[in-house]
Amino acid sequence: MLEITYITLKVAIAATLINFPFALYIGWILGRRNPKGRLVLEVFISLPLALPPVVTGYALLIALGSRSPIGNFIQNVLGIDIIFTWVAASLAAAVVSFPLMVRSIIVAMSAVDPRLERSARSLGAGPMKTFFSITLPLSYQGVIAGTLLGFVRALSEFGATIIVAGNIPGVTQTLPLAIFARVQTGRTSDAFELVAVSVLLAVISLGVHNWLLSRSGSKGGV
Amino acid sequence: MTKSGCAIRLGVKKRLGEFTLDCQLDIANGITAIFGPSGSGKTTLLDCIAGFLSPDQGCISKFGRIVFSSERSINVSPNKRGIGYVVQNSALFPHLTVKENINYGFSLTSEQKRKYSLETVMEILDIAYLSERDTRNLSGGERQRVALARSLAAFPDILLLDEPLASLDAPFRGLIIQKLKIIFRELGIPMIYVSHSISEVIALAHQVVVMSEGSILGSGNVSILLRDSNVKRVADFSSFENLLQGSISPVGIDGQKSIALGDTKLILPIERSEGEEKEEVSAIVSIRASDIILSKIKPIGLSARNVISARVKEVHSTDSSVLVECDIGEPIYVEITSLSQSELGIYSGTEVFLIIKASSIMVLGN
Numbered sequence: 272m273l274e275i276t277y278i279t280l281k282v283a284i285a286a287t288l289i290n291f292p293f294a295l296y297i298g299w300i301l302g303r304r305n306p307k308g309r310l311v312l313e314v315f316i317s318l319p320l321a322l323p324p325v326v327t328g329y330a331l332l333i334a335l336g337s338r339s340p341i342g343n344f345i346q347n348v349l350g351i352d353i354i355f356t357w358v359a360a361s362l363a364a365a366v367v368s369f370p371l372m373v374r375s376i377i378v379a380m381s382a383v384d385p386r387l388e389r390s391a392r393s394l395g396a397g398p399m400k401t402f403f404s405i406t407l408p409l410s411y412q413g414v415i416a417g418t419l420l421g422f423v424r425a426l427s428e429f430g431a432t433i434i435v436a437g438n439i440p441g442v443t444q445t446l447p448l449a450i451f452a453r454v455q456t457g458r459t460s461d462a463f464e465l466v467a468v469s470v471l472l473a474v475i476s477l478g479v480h481n482w483l484l485s486r487s488g489s490k491g492g493v
Numbered sequence: 494m495t496k497s498g499c500a501i502r503l504g505v506k507k508r509l510g511e512f513t514l515d516c517q518l519d520i521a522n523g524i525t526a527i528f529g530p531s532g533s534g535k536t537t538l539l540d541c542i543a544g545f546l547s548p549d550q551g552c553i554s555k556f557g558r559i560v561f562s563s564e565r566s567i568n569v570s571p572n573k574r575g576i577g578y579v580v581q582n583s584a585l586f587p588h589l590t591v592k593e594n595i596n597y598g599f600s601l602t603s604e605q606k607r608k609y610s611l612e613t614v615m616e617i618l619d620i621a622y623l624s625e626r627d628t629r630n631l632s633g634g635e636r637q638r639v640a641l642a643r644s645l646a647a648f649p650d651i652l653l654l655d656e657p658l659a660s661l662d663a664p665f666r667g668l669i670i671q672k673l674k675i676i677f678r679e680l681g682i683p684m685i686y687v688s689h690s691i692s693e694v695i696a697l698a699h700q701v702v703v704m705s706e707g708s709i710l711g712s713g714n715v716s717i718l719l720r721d722s723n724v725k726r727v728a729d730f731s732s733f734e735n736l737l738q739g740s741i742s743p744v745g746i747d748g749q750k751s752i753a754l755g756d757t758k759l760i761l762p763i764e765r766s767e768g769e770e771k772e773e774v775s776a777i778v779s780i781r782a783s784d785i786i787l788s789k790i791k792p793i794g795l796s797a798r799n800v801i802s803a804r805v806k807e808v809h810s811t812d813s814s815v816l817v818e819c820d821i822g823e824p825i826y827v828e829i830t831s832l833s834q835s836e837l838g839i840y841s842g843t844e845v846f847l848i849i850k851a852s853s854i855m856v857l858g859n
Contacts, residue, residue: 384584386580386582386584387584387586387587389543389545389571389578389580389584390578390580390584390586390643391586391597392544392545392570392571392572393543393571393572393574393576393577393578393644393647393649394572394577394597394598394601394643394644394647395572395573395598395601395602395647396572396597396598396601397570397572400601401572404597405586408588409587409588
């Protein structure tokens with residue numbers, strides 16, 4: 272059980288870390304700028320939210336498979352076999368949880384008064400300095416909340432993971448996959464233990480998430 | 494860099510939906526007001542100068558250095574233009590204290606480029622006592638002073654002010670006008686000041702640029718606001734107030750308080766809470782043009798405390814009434830109807846008496 276929890280946390284934390292810089296960047300683009308092709312970008316990043324995770328997983332399998340350019344590159348140039356490893360599980364969890372993370376970040380960043388960023392610019396701050404000294408500090412609660420939401424989603428990822436990473440005990444078997452395997456083989460009491468761990472992890476993450484949101488609400492942002 | 498000649502020289506075109514900004518303009522050193530009704534493109538023009546909007550075509554230079562040119566593909570980013578920008582709502586950083594706000598631009602400026610000390614700025618704006626405060630608990634006037642200090646602490650070559658008084662109560666407006674004058678006098682930073690209040694423009698600016706519907710109607714000395722018929726079309730003279738700077742003397746033995754404006758003394762209303770000040774203080778007073786009565790003969794037996802002799806300098810007719818510009822050491826404007834003007838026979842050079850009730854004089858912050 273400890274090993275399963277460890278793999279689950281490892282996969283979810285890695286997924287969150289992979290997502291974070293991209294989510295921050297896309298969140299900033301969509302929350303602060305008004306780029307051309309905004310609708311296309313929004314639909315694209317939200318797609319994993321609307322698709323069955325199995326479909327996302329299948330798409331990922333094809334993308335990472337040896338017959339795709341990306342898969343080919345990873346396999347032959349980098350010499351890594353990614354499919355059916357915990358890294359593949361992380362990638363699957365990352366793709367599926369990305370929309371949740373980025374959506375919260377967009378909301379948080381679009382709430383920052385653009386006049387504050389303009390003031391920072393006219394005081395001599397470049398775009399990066401403005402982002403890190405004004406935009407991020409004023410939206411960090413939403414950013415952290417979004418990150419936690421993505422983390423929670425990554426913890427519970429099942430459909431895409433089982434396709435690209437399989438259900439290998441001790442390697443890619445996360446909590447949901449292990450529960451599935453135990454229920455399938457009729458080991459319901461074993462499954463119950465894991466369900467309890469799942470619930471505990473989810474409750475802790477969501478508790479922190481909601482606490483952060485209520486704090487940012489009471490402070491009133493700008 | 495030389496501070497002589499044109500602070501800003503520009504010729505720009507910018508389309509924003511239905512609206513088109515099309516301006517050719519030289520802005521001299523000094524305090525320049527950009528005056529015009531809402532929607533005339535004043536803020537759009539400031540945004541182009543500051544670098545937050547790129548004109549579709551044209552050129553903008555600051556003290557001879559090009560900061561934007563569509564032809565030469567130059568577009569200096571806002572943080573490298575050396576142009577400060579203070580907006581109506583102050584836009585103070587809510588997660589930083591007053592001191593941290595002021596320090597923001599200061600810390601981004603290299604030591605050689607710091608032309609004056611942070612203390613000088615705090616002193617001019619009289620905000621040292623706010624230093625450790627949270628920006629959320631400041632009054633409107635305090636916020637605007639902190640915003641000014643923050644901009645000045647970044648050592649701008651030019652300061653843009655977008656209606657900095659618009660959201661302030663009357664007493665604070667006077668205070669900020671005074672501070673802006675002091676900033677120009679002490680630090681010599683040219684300012685471009687956007688306003689739709691003709692009273693403010695006359696009280697503060699050295700020159701004025703009048704805008705309407707995206708183009709420039711006229712520019713020059715502030716008196717064009719009253720003389721140029723094109724300009725008068727867009728100006729709203731109703732509720733015109735004289736904003737005059739003078740020094741208030743403490744309440745005397747006779748129980749009277751007065752303000753000296755040039756060589757004229759006006760008796761002020763006494764507020765109940767007063768009587769503490771021992772020294773003369775500089776202040777701005779507001780007298781509405783419509784609250785002053787004109788008389789050709791010296792009136793007697795009046796309750797009004799102030800009867801001042803003056804000479805009519807010029808008579809300006811606006812669409813609704815007549816503004817009589819009188820000289821009492823500095824110009825003061827009196828609003829009368831065109832009927833009174835013709836019946837009394839008031840023309841340039843006429844000797845008149847101005848009758849002002851003490852209670853019509855409002856002291857704006859000191």
